[in-house]
Amino acid sequence: MKPSLKIEGLTKIYASAGTGPKGGVNDIDVDLPAGTFFTLLGPSGCGKTTTLRCLAGLEMPDAGRISVDGRILFDDASHTFVPANHRNFGMVFQSYAIWPHMSVFENVAFPLRVAKDRKFSSTEVKEMVERALNTVSLSGYGSRPATQLSGGQQQRVALARAIVRQPKLLLLDEPLSNLDASLRDEMCTELRRLQRETGITTIYVTHDQTEALEMSDKIAVMEAGRVVQCASPREIYRAPATMFVADFVGSTNWFEGQVAGREGRDLLVRVGDGVTIACRTDRPIADSGTVRIAVRPEAITVHGDGAAINGNGNRLAGKIQSVGFLGSMTRYVIEAAAWRCLVFEHRDQQFAEGMTVSLSFAAEDALVF
Amino acid sequence: MTHIQTRNASVSAWPRLWLGQPLGQGNVLAFVLVVVLALLVLPPLLVLLRISFTEFHAGFREGGFTFQHYVGLIQSNTLFRSTVNSVLFAALSTVISLIFGGILAWLVERTDVRFKPLAFLTSVVSMGTPYILYVTGWLFLLGKAGPLNRTWFELTGSPANLFEVNSLAGMVLVEGFLWSPLVFLLLSATFRAANAEMEEAARMSGASVADTILRVSFQLARPAIVALALFVFIRNLEAFEVPALVGIPGNVSVLTTEIYRGMKHMPPDIGFVSAYAMVMVAVIAILLHYYGKLSDRAERFASITGKGFRPRPFRLGRLRWLGGGIILFNFFIVLVLPLGAIFWMSVLPFVQPIRPSAFRAITWENYQRVLTDSYYWGLAGNTLIVAGTVATLVVALTFLTGWVVARRKRGARIIDQLVTVPLVFPGLVLGIAMLQLALRAPVPIYGTLWIIILGFIIRYVPYGMRYSFSGVLQIHTELEQAAAVSGANTREMLFKVVAPLLVPALASGWIFVFLIATKEMSMPLLLAGAQSQTIPVAMFELWTSGQSGEVAALGLIWAAAMTVLSASFYALTRQASAATFGK
Ligand SMILES: Nc1ncnc2c1ncn2[C@@H]1O[C@H](COP(=O)(O)OP(=O)(O)O)[C@@H](O)[C@H]1O
Ligand SMILES: [Mg+2]
Numbered sequence: 001m002k003p004s005l006k007i008e009g010l011t012k013i014y015a016s017a018g019t020g021p022k023g024g025v026n027d028i029d030v031d032l033p034a035g036t037f038f039t040l041l042g043p044s045g046c047g048k049t050t051t052l053r054c055l056a057g058l059e060m061p062d063a064g065r066i067s068v069d070g071r072i073l074f075d076d077a078s079h080t081f082v083p084a085n086h087r088n089f090g091m092v093f094q095s096y097a098i099w100p101h102m103s104v105f106e107n108v109a110f111p112l113r114v115a116k117d118r119k120f121s122s123t124e125v126k127e128m129v130e131r132a133l134n135t136v137s138l139s140g141y142g143s144r145p146a147t148q149l150s151g152g153q154q155q156r157v158a159l160a161r162a163i164v165r166q167p168k169l170l171l172l173d174e175p176l177s178n179l180d181a182s183l184r185d186e187m188c189t190e191l192r193r194l195q196r197e198t199g200i201t202t203i204y205v206t207h208d209q210t211e212a213l214e215m216s217d218k219i220a221v222m223e224a225g226r227v228v229q230c231a232s233p234r235e236i237y238r239a240p241a242t243m244f245v246a247d248f249v250g251s252t253n254w255f256e257g258q259v260a261g262r263e264g265r266d267l268l269v270r271v272g273d274g275v276t277i278a279c280r281t282d283r284p285i286a287d288s289g290t291v292r293i294a295v296r297p298e299a300i301t302v303h304g305d306g307a308a309i310n311g312n313g314n315r316l317a318g319k320i321q322s323v324g325f326l327g328s329m330t331r332y333v334i335e336a337a338a339w340r341c342l343v344f345e346h347r348d349q350q351f352a353e354g355m356t357v358s359l360s361f362a363a364e365d366a367l368v369f
Numbered sequence: 370m371t372h373i374q375t376r377n378a379s380v381s382a383w384p385r386l387w388l389g390q391p392l393g394q395g396n397v398l399a400f401v402l403v404v405v406l407a408l409l410v411l412p413p414l415l416v417l418l419r420i421s422f423t424e425f426h427a428g429f430r431e432g433g434f435t436f437q438h439y440v441g442l443i444q445s446n447t448l449f450r451s452t453v454n455s456v457l458f459a460a461l462s463t464v465i466s467l468i469f470g471g472i473l474a475w476l477v478e479r480t481d482v483r484f485k486p487l488a489f490l491t492s493v494v495s496m497g498t499p500y501i502l503y504v505t506g507w508l509f510l511l512g513k514a515g516p517l518n519r520t521w522f523e524l525t526g527s528p529a530n531l532f533e534v535n536s537l538a539g540m541v542l543v544e545g546f547l548w549s550p551l552v553f554l555l556l557s558a559t560f561r562a563a564n565a566e567m568e569e570a571a572r573m574s575g576a577s578v579a580d581t582i583l584r585v586s587f588q589l590a591r592p593a594i595v596a597l598a599l600f601v602f603i604r605n606l607e608a609f610e611v612p613a614l615v616g617i618p619g620n621v622s623v624l625t626t627e628i629y630r631g632m633k634h635m636p637p638d639i640g641f642v643s644a645y646a647m648v649m650v651a652v653i654a655i656l657l658h659y660y661g662k663l664s665d666r667a668e669r670f671a672s673i674t675g676k677g678f679r680p681r682p683f684r685l686g687r688l689r690w691l692g693g694g695i696i697l698f699n700f701f702i703v704l705v706l707p708l709g710a711i712f713w714m715s716v717l718p719f720v721q722p723i724r725p726s727a728f729r730a731i732t733w734e735n736y737q738r739v740l741t742d743s744y745y746w747g748l749a750g751n752t753l754i755v756a757g758t759v760a761t762l763v764v765a766l767t768f769l770t771g772w773v774v775a776r777r778k779r780g781a782r783i784i785d786q787l788v789t790v791p792l793v794f795p796g797l798v799l800g801i802a803m804l805q806l807a808l809r810a811p812v813p814i815y816g817t818l819w820i821i822i823l824g825f826i827i828r829y830v831p832y833g834m835r836y837s838f839s840g841v842l843q844i845h846t847e848l849e850q851a852a853a854v855s856g857a858n859t860r861e862m863l864f865k866v867v868a869p870l871l872v873p874a875l876a877s878g879w880i881f882v883f884l885i886a887t888k889e890m891s892m893p894l895l896l897a898g899a900q901s902q903t904i905p906v907a908m909f910e911l912w913t914s915g916q917s918g919e920v921a922a923l924g925l926i927w928a929a930a931m932t933v934l935s936a937s938f939y940a941l942t943r944q945a946s947a948a949t950f951g952k
Contacts, residue, residue: 058569084572097570100669101588111574114584147669161574171573 004034010064042222057084090162105142272337299365399780413802459605465545470552483693497931502924506707535619607795715921771837796891816898840874
């Protein structure tokens with residue numbers, strides 16, 4: 001498929017006026033097919049909003065190149081900069097930015113009223129606004145003053161305003177962060193449905209990894225102004241490219257140890273006295289030195305002391321430090337070879353605090369960094 | 370002279386939940402506050418009302434009830450003319466200061482214009498400078514000896530002035546410039562608090578810069594601008610300095626100068642003057658009512674527009690230099706030119722046009738006299754005592770009233786209404802009322818500083834309230850509840866928890882009240898005795914008796930000292946808003 005959005009080497013550095021580190025983004029590369037739901041994920045301050053605002057044309061990047069459907073929107077080499085109002089993108093702001101001096105209808109109709117490329121007749125405007133309000137399940141709310149909307153409704157109006165003109169790109173900056181938990185789940189599903197229906201390429205910014213994993217076709221994880229991994233949610237979770245990604249997306253148990261050698265495709269790492277973990281890895285890693293190993297909690301199985309374990313994965317002895325009953329599962333904190341492990345068990349098996357247990361997990365589930 | 374809101378509408382709508390409040394103390398506090406406020410704000414109103422309906426024999430002896438003063442007012446040929454003049458004067462100067470100050474505020478807060486610090490410098494200096502000093506500066510600049518008419522004379526040789534300053538147009542111009550720094554300060558707060566995402570959403574919707582400004586930025590600020598316009602209009606109706614210094618010599622009379630003329634008449638026709646004053650008070654009360662509605666609306670808008678988002682300035686591009694030009698223009702018109710003119714006057718024995726021959730006459734004698742004469746030191750002492758006492762007492766009183774009203778305690782509603790009563794008085798009218806009270810008082814306070822202090826306290830209670838009320842709103846109620854749960858009673862909670870947290874707000878309020886108390890001339894003008902003159906009053910009398918050099922020297926020294934204070938006020942409020950808006 002023809003690439004829809006292409007970002008190359010996008011850089012925007014804020015020279016900080018006072019003390020403290022400089023902020024901004026550095027050398028961002030993204031290439032998206034049309035219709036993708038793409039998420040920028042990262043901790044607060046990592047540059048997600050800056051990237052989004054550069055895309056929107058609200059910020060002048062220092063370097064790089066942005067094009068949509070082959071049309072160049074920004075290119076520092078040729079001094080091209082298309083202003084925000086000529087890009088035809090829809091955007092939902094974190095504060096929603098619903099204008100209080102207009103009704104719901106007028107808020108949504110605004111992009112049509114100020115359109116310069118073509119004039120919309122009043123029946124067209126009415127039709128398109130109705131359709132947009134319908135899409136966000138707000139039909140019938142048109143005459144409401146914008147001052148009388150709940151947070152969730154404001155968000156829907158913002159969304160309707162963003163899609164009314166059928167934009168090439170829909171930009172969403174942490175749209176769910178101001179909603180309470182139950183509304184957030186509902187809007188999450190709603191947003192995804194809306195994106196599927198309209199097929200608009202969507203750039204979604206969030207610091208919430210569950211939102212990102214659930215909604216996206218593709219995720220770019222950002223750290224300190226750089227994209228550290230850009231892949232599908234599954235890949236991000238299963239094969240995090242860096243320790244930062246492994247830590248930031250999902251929870252992870254960390255072990256540290258010395259490389260002790262190789263055994264077939266597995267790297268053997270000594271993480272304690274007489275305790276070795278086998279890790280399946282294709283990465284070229286030196287046969288000596290210190291490495292860190294990440295194991296997802298759900299990859300680990302807990303066994304009673306002395307129970308027979310089949311298969312030939314890793315086995316560690318451990319001691320239960322705390323037990324937390326969560327209803328559908330149980331959370332154990334286990335000390336194994338001087339490392340603290342978090343494990344979730346779905347089975348009804350019960351271990352008490354202080355019990356000695358065995359942990360097992362496959363070599364494929366042990367990631368080396 | 371800040372934005373005053375009436376908050377009555379919201380007060381009663383809330384149930385009064387007093388969790389863990391010792392009821393007794395709350396009731397005593399409310400009772401004491403209501404009594405104190407009523408004793409402060411009601412007597413001036415009542416005394417004027419009574420006098421305006423009282424017959425006087427031989428000018429002094431009080432007789433029975435009469436309508437004659439109001440009848441006389443309607444029949445007098447001055448009422449209509451001065452009302453028309455007043456409205457024209459107030460409306461036109463409002464327009465000037467709003468356009469001027471508004472454009473400036475928008476440029477400084479929302480764009481990447483050059484010379485921003487100059488705009489703030491201008492308003493900080495003007496906050497500390499007595500109005501009368503500015504007015505004399507402009508009178509010189511636009512007057513017969515000033516550079517404008519002088520150049521015209523040199524060019525044409527015609528004895529007629531190019532611009533006659535002692536006219537309605539001159540009054541409008543001077544008053545408009547006088548108010549523009551304050552409009553600038555108030556509107557820049559509005560623009561600073563505005564959510565930049567509102568404008569960016571318009572840009573993303575495809576709106577051009579012009580569309581964005583017209584359809585979004587301006588519309589969002591409009592309720593605040595309209596409310597501010599009405600506020601400035603009211604203040605201009607009440608204005609006395611400009612009408613007295615600019616208008617009276619040109620025979621342009623407005624309501625306040627008519628009232629002043631009536632007081633200066635010998636013997637003063639106090640019944641007629643009181644009737645005049647009551648009419649003004651009634652008109653202002655009506656306007657204030659509408660102002661309250663408008664500013665409530667502006668508040669509602671502001672709460673939706675939200676805050677806490679770093680505003681991103683518009684890029685002006687090539688227009689950046691035009692914007693910078695406007696700021697420079699303001700800097701020269703409002704600061705450099707009038708103060709320069711005053712400096713020129715202060716180094717000459719008598720007013721002369723700026724020409725080579727005058728440079729030979731330059732002398733520091735005026736400064737010497739001002740700095741060595743004990744009369745001037747006495748004036749400074751009086752002014753500082755008055756302003757310091759007034760600011761302290763107003764802040765102390767409004768700390769309590771602000772808390773009661775903000776927390777909707779018992780008595781909040783009536784206290785809130787009593788606090789807004791003094792806003793209906795023009796300074797001059799309050800002066801007349803205080804004068805009448807002093808003449809009837811059982812203790813001899815007529816002609817002392819105390820009557821001036823009392824008048825100022827009444828006049829500035831609404832301003833102090835503004836600071837403490839919004840200060841209390843910033844404090845989370847749970848901090849107070851935590852004190853109550855820890856076993857503190859109301860008094861301990863107020864003085865050990867609320868007061869320390871309120872210090873920045875109260876300090877801003879203190880400096881603000883202090884500054885306006887040192888600047889205001891119209892209220893103490895009629896009250897000051899020979900030993901109780903304040904600096905603005907003395908400047909007025911010196912100016913009207915032709916001692917312009919000493920007025921200028923005194924004013925400049927005084928303005929320099931007050932500028933230090935107003936700079937600290939500015940720093941304090943910036944800091945407070947930085948904490949709120951995270952700038
Ligand atoms: N206008 C600005 N001026 C200076 N620094 C900024 C500005 N905007 C963002 N930054 C800095 O750039 C970095 C990235 O910010 P941002 O993109 O807002 O992060 P995120 O949206 O991921 O939380 C931060 O360190 C922030 O402080
Ligand atoms: Mg952000």
